[in-house]
Amino acid sequence: MLATIRxxxxxxxxxxxxxxxxxxxxxxxxxxxxxxxxxxxxxEQIALFxxxxxxxxxxxxxxxxxxxxxxxxxxxxxxxxxxxxxxxxPHPELLxxxxxxxxxxxxxxxxxxxxxVVGVQQAFAAVAETGTLxxxxxxxxxxxxxLLVETEIILLxxxxxxxxxxxxxxxxxxxxxxxxxxxxxxxxxxxxxxPSRSADIEQTLELGAHGPRRLHIVLIEDDAAPxxxx
Amino acid sequence: xxxxxxxxKKNASAALADAGLQRALxxxxxxxxxxxxxAVAALPEFEELxxxxxxxxxxxxxxxxxxxxxxxxxxxxxxxxxxxxxxxADAREAVLGICRGVGAKTVTKGKSMISEEIGxxxxxxxxxxxxxxxxxxxxxxxxxxxxxxxxIAPAFHLNRExxxxxxxxxxKDLPADRVFHERRDILSEAxxxxxxxxxxxxxxxxxxxxLIAETGSSVIVTNEGNGDLTQTLPKVHIVLASIEKxxxxxxxxxxxxRLLARSATxxxxxxYTTFSTGPRRPGDLDGPEQYHVVLLDNGRSxxxxxxxxxxxxxxxxxxxxxxxxxxxxxxxxxxGWVYPGPMGxxxxxxLIGVDKAGHLxxxxxxxxxxxxxxxxxxPLPGMMRYWREREFERHLGPPFVRRNLALWAWLxxxxxxxxxxxxxxxxxxxxxxxxxGRFHRLPLASGWTAGRDLPAPEGETFFSRYRxxxxxxx
Numbered sequence: 001m002l003a004t005i006r007x008x009x010x011x012x013x014x015x016x017x018x019x020x021x022x023x024x025x026x027x028x029x030x031x032x033x034x035x036x037x038x039x040x041x042x043x044e045q046i047a048l049f050x051x052x053x054x055x056x057x058x059x060x061x062x063x064x065x066x067x068x069x070x071x072x073x074x075x076x077x078x079x080x081x082x083x084x085x086x087x088x089x090p091h092p093e094l095l096x097x098x099x100x101x102x103x104x105x106x107x108x109x110x111x112x113x114x115x116x117v118v119g120v121q122q123a124f125a126a127v128a129e130t131g132t133l134x135x136x137x138x139x140x141x142x143x144x145x146x147l148l149v150e151t152e153i154i155l156l157x158x159x160x161x162x163x164x165x166x167x168x169x170x171x172x173x174x175x176x177x178x179x180x181x182x183x184x185x186x187x188x189x190x191x192x193x194x195p196s197r198s199a200d201i202e203q204t205l206e207l208g209a210h211g212p213r214r215l216h217i218v219l220i221e222d223d224a225a226p227x228x229x230x
Numbered sequence: 231x232x233x234x235x236x237x238x239k240k241n242a243s244a245a246l247a248d249a250g251l252q253r254a255l256x257x258x259x260x261x262x263x264x265x266x267x268x269a270v271a272a273l274p275e276f277e278e279l280x281x282x283x284x285x286x287x288x289x290x291x292x293x294x295x296x297x298x299x300x301x302x303x304x305x306x307x308x309x310x311x312x313x314x315x316x317x318x319a320d321a322r323e324a325v326l327g328i329c330r331g332v333g334a335k336t337v338t339k340g341k342s343m344i345s346e347e348i349g350x351x352x353x354x355x356x357x358x359x360x361x362x363x364x365x366x367x368x369x370x371x372x373x374x375x376x377x378x379x380x381x382i383a384p385a386f387h388l389n390r391e392x393x394x395x396x397x398x399x400x401x402k403d404l405p406a407d408r409v410f411h412e413r414r415d416i417l418s419e420a421x422x423x424x425x426x427x428x429x430x431x432x433x434x435x436x437x438x439x440x441l442i443a444e445t446g447s448s449v450i451v452t453n454e455g456n457g458d459l460t461q462t463l464p465k466v467h468i469v470l471a472s473i474e475k476x477x478x479x480x481x482x483x484x485x486x487x488r489l490l491a492r493s494a495t496x497x498x499x500x501x502y503t504t505f506s507t508g509p510r511r512p513g514d515l516d517g518p519e520q521y522h523v524v525l526l527d528n529g530r531s532x533x534x535x536x537x538x539x540x541x542x543x544x545x546x547x548x549x550x551x552x553x554x555x556x557x558x559x560x561x562x563x564x565x566g567w568v569y570p571g572p573m574g575x576x577x578x579x580x581l582i583g584v585d586k587a588g589h590l591x592x593x594x595x596x597x598x599x600x601x602x603x604x605x606x607x608x609p610l611p612g613m614m615r616y617w618r619e620r621e622f623e624r625h626l627g628p629p630f631v632r633r634n635l636a637l638w639a640w641l642x643x644x645x646x647x648x649x650x651x652x653x654x655x656x657x658x659x660x661x662x663x664x665x666x667g668r669f670h671r672l673p674l675a676s677g678w679t680a681g682r683d684l685p686a687p688e689g690e691t692f693f694s695r696y697r698x699x700x701x702x703x704x
Contacts, residue, residue, distance in 0.1 A: 001298075001314050001316060001473070001525075001527050001531065002295045002298065002299065004316075004527070004531040004532070005294050005295045005298070005473075005531045005534060006295050008531050008532060008533075008534035008535040008536070009292065009294075009295070009534055009535050010535055013295070013296075014293065014295075014296050019296060022293055022296055022297075022478075025478060025479075026300065026443065026444050026478055026479060029444060029478075029479040029480065029481045030479075030481060031481050031484075032279070032282045032283075032286070032481060032482065032484065032485035033275055033278055033279055033282055033485065035273060035274075035275045035279075035488070036274070036275070037273070052498070056501070090515075110515060111515035111516045114425065114429055129498075130498045130499040132499055132503075137511075137514065137516075137517060138513075138514075139511075139513035139514055139515060142514070142515040142516045143458070143462050143516050143517060144462060144463075144515075144516045146458070147455055147458050147459050147462060148459075164484070165484040165487070166480075166481055166484055169480045169481065169484070183307070183308075184445075185308070185445040185446075185447060185505070185507045186507065186511070187308075187506070187507055187508055187509070187510060187511050187514060187517050188462070188504065188505070188506055188507070188517060189504065189505040189507075190458065190502060190503075190504045191499070191502070191503040191504070191505075192501065192502060193498075193499045193500065193501050193502075193503075194501055195501070196453070196454055196455040196501060196502075197453050197454065197501060198366045198367075198417060198453060198454045199383075199453070199495070200365070200366040200367035200370070200383065200384075200385055201366070201390065201393055201413045201416055201417065202254075202257060202389065202390055202413065203257060203258050203261045203262075203383065203386060204413055206413055206414050206417045208417070208418075208421070209366060209417060209421065209453065209454035209455060209456065210364065210421060210424065210425075210428075210454045210455040210456045210459055211454065211455025211458065211459070211501075211502070212455075
């Protein structure tokens with residue numbers, strides 16, 4: 001197949017200097033154009049994220065600190081009239097929450113199974129540009145938690161919100177770099193923007209196709225950089 | 231899938247007479263056009279992104295062999311396997327081999343146009359493996375044993391009553407007297423039925439919107455989450471991808487993703503954009519144990535270095551068909567193969583032969599809207615014209631058309647006779663149509679007047695008016 005491609009392009013394999021140039025481009029992975037809409041002072045960037053999540057039918061609750069999370073989750077479930085059995089992702093940040101203060105919540109940790117209705121997942125990062133969560137798979141962040149539950153609750157730190165997709169890729173590269181080109185990439189990276197939906201029936205939008213019907217983000221206000229930094 | 235493209239004219243007539251289809255087209259067209267326009271208007275950089283996107287794709291295609299090699303190395307490094315398939319038959323065998331290797335009985339499928347192109351469903355079924363489409367639109371058309379009518383809205387041609395009827399026939403286990411009050415009830419029933427299929431499947435097959443050389447990843451873009459369930463739950467994930475899906479880096483993908491959803495559904499971003507890289511890693515609690523990419527050429531490498539190389543930039547957003555006046559009245563099935571609309575009119579002859587698909591590039595008014603909305607700036611009308619020329623050179627058109635084209639060419643090369651003929655025709659038609667201003671019926675032009683009236687000319691040709699009013703004439 002490679003030979004056919006080269007024949008069509010009217011050349012042999014790339015000469016070493018050109019190949020080196022392309023390898024250089026891969027190593028530098030230059031950014032294209034990043035839309036101006038997300039280049040905002042910090043608080044406005046976070047507000048843009050929240051606005052975009054809500055535009056895409058997600059919900060956001062802002063909390064001052066992690067200790068308030070179990071209470072907020074319990075109240076959310078009560079408001080929505082949802083069951084209090086939770087599958088919680090095995091991320092240290094989630095396991096460290098004071099769940100026992102809300103004894104009505106019945107927790108188990110791990111991946112989600114088909115019988116789980118409500119799940120809690122930790123977000124690696126988020127992108128203000130379109131209100132998108134970045135959920136890379138890891139032993140502590142199973143993919144099934146993003147898919148099998150009807151209601152997905154996401155724990156997100158405001159300090160992890162960036163403007164554009166490219167900035168989120170940089171966070172991922174920095175977090176998992178181990179020297180080899182392809183290796184920083186987790187098995188699965190889901191960029192999630194709002195709850196599951198379909199418009200296949202008469203081009204009319206309905207929420208809750210195969211994935212979660214509700215996406216609720218608990219946003220921790222830990223952002224220590226209130227400067228005009230972009 | 232056996233092409234019915236040679237019967238395009240018959241297909242198109244049937245489509246025009248199909249009241250249900252016409253209702254669906256009336257509903258769908260404005261939906262796609264308005265939403266795209268709004269999304270594009272909300273992003274001031276959209277035009278600049280189109281330019282950058284085009285350059286990224288051109289760069290990748292010029293170096294496709296290099297990037298495919300790097301990508302394949304990275305797939306192997308992360309524990310995946312690439313199956314290089316020159317033809318559709320090779321790809322079918324590769325998929326079957328993987329399925330047999332794990333003793334698969336059922337296969338769930340995310341939406342994939344390559345899967346339609348290689349006809350994998352019929353092939354698996356013939357070999358005792360049950361394929362289940364899980365995209366809602368693909369599921370309903372699988373129940374009706376018909377091909378998709380649109381590349382991103384495969385069931386747009388169906389109306390609500392069609393959904394209800396097919397669900398009643400297919401889901402015999404549910405109470406026969408159940409009522410579908412709202413569309414939501416249809417959706418919930420599908421969710422319940424398919425959830426069991428997701429959990430039972432041995433293999434999950436998805437397509438790929440992009441392949442990333444830098445990381446060895448495949449990317450899918452969905453709104454339902456069906457593609458993610460398909461690739462996460464079974465033991466084996468098979469990606470069906472064609473060679474031109476390649477992109478160098480995650481940054482390059484970010485540029486194209488900004489264009490894709492806006493051009494397609496008018497969303498800023500799809501709900502799920504998922505990058506898959508190899509099988510389950512040590513310590514992972516979920517994910518497939520095997521990751522395969524069935525990489526298909528099927529005639530694409532032969533398009534490189536030709537006038538059709540630009541077509542390989544296509545990212546399958548469907549903007550061209552959503553804005554096409556011809557697609558807008560005949561729908562997708564009339565085109566007779568996998569890819570309808572303007573992009574299909576260019577791609578289909580390249581993949582199955584202009585002898586079979588010659589009608590498609592002729593089914594265009596050359597109005598140019600497709601090119602103007604294409605996020606990859608593919609010169610679609612230019613390439614359709616190129617196909618028409620090839621068809622004429624190879625004497626493939628019907629004798630009647632060829633004779634008339636030859637007559638036209640003769641006339642157009644003789645300005646004196648041309649002006650006389652057009653003056654006579656304009657005068658005659660102008661006189662005959664003076665009273666009503668339009669022709670309801672016209673001899674020799676029933677093909678036009680059967681569907682609409684022909685406006686009567688004013689009786690004067692452009693040349694005579696030009697001569698009378700001069701260059702400054704209004």
